Amino acid sequence: MISINDLTFLLGSRALYDEANWHIKPGERIGLIGANGTGKSTLLKIIVGEYAPSSGSVSMSKDLKIGYLNQDLLSYDSHHSILHVAMEAFERQNQLHDEIEELLKKIETDYSEDVLNKLSDKQQEFEALDGYNIEYRANEILAGLGFSTQDQLRPLNTFSGGWRMRVMLAKILLQTPDILLLDEPTNHMDLPSIKWLETYLLGFEGAIVIVSHDRYFLDKVVNKIVESRKGKLTPYAGNYTFxxxxxxxxxxxxxxxxxxxxxxxxxxxxxxxxxxxxxxxxxxxxxxxxxxxxLERVEDVDDDNPTVNFQFKFSKPSGRHVIRIEGATKSYPNVEILENAEGVIEKGDKIALIGANGKGKSTLLRIIAGTEKFAGKCETGHNVTTTFFAQHQLESLHLDNTILEELQAFAPKHTDTELRGILGCFLFTGDDVFKKIRVLSGGEKSRVALAKSLTTDSNFLILDEPTNHLDIQSVNILIQALQQYEGTFIAVSHDRYFLDNVANKIWFIEEKNIKEYPGTYAEYEEWNSKRPQPTATPIPVKQEKEVKPKAEEKPLGTNPQQQLKKLNDQLRKTEEEIAAFEQSVKTIEAKLADEEVYSNSGKLAETNKEYTTAKFLLDTAQNTWEALASQIMELESK
The missing domain is CATH 1.20.5 (Single alpha-helices involved in coiled-coils or other helix-helix interfaces)
Incomplete structure (x- = not known):
């Protein structure tokens, strides 16, 4: 499929690749990994022809369709709706649609055989290319990536960078390429969207090459790892754990x-x-x-897993209650985040705050940090000293400082030896500590900011996406640091490996309240998979009407027989709803096949929206049925 032979690529005087070889075969799902700066993103750009190799070759068949997702797509701007942008993937179908519209207008005054034949030919080709379903396919993928039906009609330029990246991913997926090259596809994605993407990629029939620092994502999706290290590409059969x-x-x-x-x-x-x-x-x-x-010398094995070998100290421990939230209410225009919410963070809690984007995770962190206005109370406990790490703090780094100077100014009580030891743990060794902040990459700046946060005299840390821009090695260091930290923290992250290794409690916002699961992330996932879900698909709360499972409408009582009776009643009602929704879907599918509908763009768009809504309601009812059936089986087995 793609053959890389004796590839050398020079970046200034440094060789990112030195006679590297790699052959990508059809159907392979490959994770391209390596430390920051080893040239993973550069290699993808070489494959698509954006960069030319210094020597060697990259060969592939001429008709190979490549779908390439990279962070540069964040700069793409458009006043069109995101549904329109995603549907730009269907270039030929869109061209045929416009030509058919023109012919339909022409036929109002010109009934000649030539026009009728042209119209018939265009319609046949349009149908052969599945043109009547392209809007539904775009709806489906955008919904999976977290966009509500209402959001799909908003212009692209009204969305933030992370959401724009999802639109570009949807556009690439709709092009059905032979091979997908994905550079950090899970950056800026919430957990439900990452899980959706995992499922989608597992069903993708072409080859996939993924650059990612998300260990769980790689374990789920890939069947081969290629490591970029010291200018070479080394393959390993299996997922990341293998x-x-x-x-x-x-x-x-x-x-x-x-x-x-x-x-x-x-x-x-x-x-x-x-x-x-x-x-x-x-x-x-x-x-x-x-x-x-x-003699060909065998190299010694480098230690790729440095350990954190210093103690995090704070001058005074906090009291038992670190944070107490009472009656917290917060909303934005058209979006309610919290309503009379309550929560308590106690000394020693290591909390992972999770949930879909738009649910209010960052808002809650700012409320806890005291930087967000809201109605209600958020009281800080006795002797609590707080440090708040957020991505915008990278901008507050002093660009003219060296790395060492930045930490000296922030933590004057630490000796230079202690600070260099801390920086060594964050992969800044030797003369690296004298680099200016302005020359650092995004990942390196994140490591400096994290090192600063962990040198504070704070017994309570608030961490908002601390794993963004970090490679796997750096995430491991942060995990070790937080495992040794004797204070209290709350962290938001979409890196499930990170969460599973640092948290002893899970917080999530549901029904405008703060809910808690007392266990690890893996335990929470198992528990969450068995309970009735509030929504069937990862669509943000911006949707006009949230459909809730019937299973949670009424308390079930304590008597097992009463519970079984009520659950069976709910199951029967849900089965009736499913039958009605299935009939509704079939009726709309028949309408979509009607020439009077598919030949009229207005009617087609309206019918497609009806279909998306009906399918969503059917999926929700089916998920509710499965949850109820699971509860009934559990009760009957007791």
Missing amino acids: YLEEKALRGEIQKGEFKNQQAKIKQEERLIERFRAKASKAKMAQSRMKALDK
């Missing part, structure tokens, strides 16, 4: 080979030193020296 095991095994073998070779080299050097001065042995010594010079 890669870790295989790499550790290869490392042990390499370490043994290195030790054996070093012992052999030392032995040879002693023999050469011993006999080189003797005339009778000089020729033999020279021969051994030449053989030693030609």
Whole structure:
């Protein structure tokens, strides 16, 4: 499919790739990984032809369709609706639609056979290209990525960068390419959208190459890992977890080979030193020296997993209650976030605040930090000292400072040795600490900001997306740091591996209240998968009417027989609803096949909206039925 042969790419005097080789085969799902700065994004740009290799070649078939998602697409702007932008993927269908519209206008006055034949030919081609379903397909993918039906009609330029990236992803997916090249596709996505994307990619029939720092995402989606390291591309069969095991095994073998070779080299050097001065042995010594010079050296294994080896200290511990929220109410125009919400953060809590975008996670963090106005109370407990880390704080870094100077100014009580030790844990070693902030990448600035946050004298940390821009190595360091931290924290992140390794409580906003699950993220996921869900698809709360499962409408009582009776009643009602919704879907599908509808763009758009709504209601009812059936089976087995 794509063949990379002896690829060398120079960035200034540094070789990002040095005679690297890689062959991408049809149907492979590949995770391209490596530390920041090893050239992963550059390699994707070389494949699509944006960059030319310094030497070597990239070859592929001429008719290969490549779908390429990269962070540069954030700059794409349009006053058209996001539905219109997504449907730009259907270039030929859109062209045919316009031509059919023109012919339909022409036929009002010109009934000639030539016009009728042209119209018939265009309509046949349009139908063969599934043109009558393109709006439905666009609706479906945009809904999966978190856009409500109402949002799909809003102009692209009214959305933030993260949401624009989702629209561009939808457009690429609708083009049905032979291979997808995805550069950090989960950046700026919430957890429901990431899960939807995982499901979609698992059903994608073409090849996929994904650059990602999300370990759970890679484990779910890929069946092969290619590591970019020291200018080479090394393949590993399997997902990310297999890669870790295989790499550790290869490392042990390499370490043994290195030790054996070093012992052999030392032995040879002693023999050469011993006999080189003797005339009778000089020729033999020279021969051994030449053989030693030609020996292909085995490299020692580098430690890719540095450990955090310093203690996080604060001068005074907090009281038992760190934060107490009472009667918190907060809303924005057309969106209600909280209503009389309550919550308590106690000393030692490590809380992961999760949920879909638009549910108010960042708003709640700002309320806790005291930077957001709201109705109600948010009281800070005795001796609580707070540090709030948010992505906008990267902008507050002093660009003319070196990394070390930035930490010296922020944490004057720490010695230079302590600060350099902290920076070493965040992968700034040796002369790296003297780099100016202005020359750092986004990921490096995030590491500096995190190092600052963790050197504070704070016993309560508020962390808003701390894993953004961090590679897997840096995420591991942050995990270790927070595992050692003896204070209290609350964190928002879409990195499930991070959440599962640092949190002992889960908070989520539901029905305008703060709800808590007392356990790890993995335990929460298992519990959440078994309970009736408030909504069937990850659509933001901006939708005009939220459909709630019937299972939560009334308390079920305490008597098992009463519970079973009520659950069975609800199940029967849900089955009746499903039958009605199925009939509604069939009726609308028949309308979509009606020439009077599909030949009229206005009627077609209106009918497509009806279909999307009916399908959504059917999916919701089916999810409710499954949840109720699961509860009934559980009660009957007791």
